[in-house]
Amino acid sequence: MASHTDSVPAVRYLAVTFDCADPAELARFYSEALGLPVALSTDGFVLVGREGSPGLGFYRVDDYRRPTWPDSSVPKQAHLDLGVDDLDAAEARLVALGAVTADVQPLPDRRRILLDPAGHPFCITL
Template identity: 80%
Template structure:
């Protein structure tokens, strides 16, 4: 649906993830996505490029990581990252600090990894 000229413009600025250590999680995603850190405060860090949506990390002192695939602490968001080579991308992300969970629903097309704060994310061909 197209907006009329009188509707205010709305655009996505960032997706922000809760975490215990914004700087550490920003370093992980900055390295994983080859994006610069553009904002850094003790409680919030943003990675991205000017003019494009960014990825933010917000400090939550009582943060509890998702317990995926168990839903005791449910995931509330996850990222899907496109890759050309699953094995090479997985090795790179593990070297940056990701963790490979035991459960892999479609390991030949998609891999589930956990970022350093425990958020599940997928790498997909």
């Protein structure tokens, strides 16, 4: 096994980036939901997160198509799993911020599946 030396480039995790039609709107949702500040904003890209920590990025795609999960005709590209202490309270807060509760809920007593404003599924889990 190779050891880390100056000749081996360091690789670090910076962010997960989601495609969407409106980066500012999706960044607003996750910024408020997770209590993260906007770290960078351009017309086509917004990054939320704290300096020195991984963040979430949102990239404008002109022909963006919302995922149709659980139907796979337009597949989900990724999803987040967020930990919460109270499923009902967290779900109500996220819906108030613009999320939608998914129709399919396989484990509603332990996990809730929601869709962010751009249609990406994400889970809140005890």
